[in-house]
Amino acid sequence: MKLVILSLLEDDIEMLRALLKEHGVVAYSELPVEGHGAGTTGWYGEIAPYRSRMVLSFMPAAPAEALLEAVAACSECRDSSHPVRAWMVDVERAVAPLIHTQDSKQLKEQRP
Numbered sequence: 001m002k003l004v005i006l007s008l009l010e011d012d013i014e015m016l017r018a019l020l021k022e023h024g025v026v027a028y029s030e031l032p033v034e035g036h037g038a039g040t041t042g043w044y045g046e047i048a049p050y051r052s053r054m055v056l057s058f059m060p061a062a063p064a065e066a067l068l069e070a071v072a073a074c075s076e077c078r079d080s081s082h083p084v085r086a087w088m089v090d091v092e093r094a095v096a097p098l099i100h101t102q103d104s105k106q107l108k109e110q111r112p
Contacts, residue, residue: 001058001059001090001091001094002058002060002061002088002089002091003056003058003088003089003091004056004057004059004064004067004086004087004088004089005055005086005088005089006054006055006056006057006071006084006086007033007035007052007053007054008052008053008055008077008083008084008085009035009051009053009077009078009082010032010051010052010053011051011078011079012076012077012078012084013030013053015077016053019067020057020067022070023063023066023070024063025067027058028056028057029056030053030054031054031055031056032051032052032053033052033054034050034051034052035051035052036049037050050082058091058094064088067086068086068088071085
C-alpha cells in the first residue's frame with residue numbers, strides 16, 4: 001500500500017482531477033493549502049502566498065507508480081515554474097475500527 005501526495009497550484013486542480021480519473025483514482029482527499037516560498041516581493045512588502053491544493057490518495061504500488069510517471073510527464077500546468085509535485089510513501093500499517101452496521105454484525109457472528 002502506498003500514499004501518494006500531490007501538491008499543486010489551485011489553478012491546476014481541474015487538470016489534476018482529469019489525470020486522476022484517467023488513471024482510475026476514484027478515492028482521494030483534497031485540501032486547500034496556503035503555500036509560501038521565495039519570489040518577487042509585492043506592493044505589500046511581502047510575497048503573496050500561493051493558492052494551492054494538496055491531494056492525498058492511498059492505493060496499491062502499481063497504480064501509484066503509474067500516477068507518479070504521469071505527473072513526471074505532465075506539461076499542462078498553467079505556471080511552468082510551479083509544476084505539480086508528487087511523493088509516494090510506503091504505508092507500513094493501517095487500521096480502522098469495524099463500523100457497527102448490519103454487515104459488521106453479520107461479520108462478528110461469522111467469526112470463530
